[in-house]
Amino acid sequence: MVQQLNVEEQNKGLVRRFVREVVNGGDYDVVDELFATEYVRHDPSLPEEKRGPEGFKETVEMWRTAFPDVEMTIDAIVAEGDLVAFRATETGTHEGTFMGIEPTGKRVELTGNVMHRLEDGKLVETWASFDMLGLMEQLGAIEMAR
Numbered sequence: 001m002v003q004q005l006n007v008e009e010q011n012k013g014l015v016r017r018f019v020r021e022v023v024n025g026g027d028y029d030v031v032d033e034l035f036a037t038e039y040v041r042h043d044p045s046l047p048e049e050k051r052g053p054e055g056f057k058e059t060v061e062m063w064r065t066a067f068p069d070v071e072m073t074i075d076a077i078v079a080e081g082d083l084v085a086f087r088a089t090e091t092g093t094h095e096g097t098f099m100g101i102e103p104t105g106k107r108v109e110l111t112g113n114v115m116h117r118l119e120d121g122k123l124v125e126t127w128a129s130f131d132m133l134g135l136m137e138q139l140g141a142i143e144m145a146r
Helices: 002-024 029-034 052-066 132-138
Strands: 035-042 071-080 083-093 107-119 122-130
Touching: 002 029, 002 052, 002 071, 002 083, 002 107, 002 122, 029 035, 029 052, 035 052, 107 132
Parallel strands: 035 122
Antiparallel strands: 071 083, 083 107, 107 122
């Protein structure tokens, strides 16, 4: 049991490092270190699954280009076995084109849930779901009926 707890804590540490250094810090070299070559991301906001470290770099680059000051905060994190799940809040200023929406200069905040599967100390699979509808409303791309 102690060994499993240690692995789960190590996995949570790896996910925290990934958020700190890659998402918030833009250090793409860390992706090559932390992501398995067979990595796959399942995300309903993307037109297709992203595969491998390069696919993940494309996803982060899309966000960091549109929101250069993007910052993700892990609000809660849990681990069980080879899975690490967290609830997050992302903030940023819309300064670049995002999904066809020209820069608005608006400060945005969105929440989401992410689950990673790790194997041999590497991220191999991700399921991510963020409040893209809320983001589109904040950017003025849609208007919600009230």
